[in-house]
Every structure is written in C-alpha cells, then in structure tokens.
Amino acid sequence: MVLLRVFIFMLTHNPILLVAVKILDDIAVAIYTIVIVLVIADLAQDTGCFNLFLDALSVSSGIGYTFSNSVTGTIVEKHDFDYGFMFLCIFGIAGFILLCFPMPETLISKNIF
Secondary structure: OHHHHHHHHHHOOOHHHHHHHHHHHHHHHHHHHHHHHHHHHHHOOOOOOHHHHHHHHHHHHHHHHHHHHHHHHHHHHHOOHHHHHHHHHHHHHHHHHHHHOOOOOOOOOOOOO
16 A cells, blocks of 8 residues: 555646545555454463553554654755655555565464364
8 A cells, every 4th residue: 555655646746646645545545453462461471461462562663653753854955856755655664564474374273164
C-alpha cells in the first residue's frame, strides 16, 4: 500500500485522486492497527504481558514516526518532494521485508480432526 501511495503522490497533482488515496490510506491504518493488536495478543498469550508489548510497540512506532517526519522533511527541503517520497518508499519496502521474512507465524495450528 505504501508503494502505491508513494507513486500516486509522485505522479499526480489531481486533488480528487490525492484525497481518495488519503482515504484509502486511513483505511489501511485502521486495518494495520487491528492486525497489530491481534498479533500482540497472540504473542502475549499466557504471559500476562499484553500491555507491555503493546506499549513497547507504541513507543517504538512513535519514535519511528518522529524520525520519519524529521528526516523526510530535511530531504524535501534540500531536494524535492519526489526524493522524500522515494525515501519513504524505501523504508516501506524495508519494513515489508522485515515483516515477511524474519517474523514467524504466531498462530500454532491445532489439528481439530
């Protein structure tokens, strides 16, 4: 989703399309939030550390958002919006790779038959 959003922001200046992409982005954020809570609930099952895991993820996300805005703003000031969006795209790809490969499946399959 990040890649598609970045390329649309880079290639168009149509306000209607930009608002539509922003609405889709907000829907993606809602889905992301629900999935994160479910994964943390799965990881923290029977440990009593759900709030600790959720708070640790919230703090690390907040730090990431802060650095993202600061660094991207600096890139946009020195170069252009396209370079700022490409920077965000690269980190979106890196996050996707980190999510897909090192993170194992957390749900233990239970054979019901």
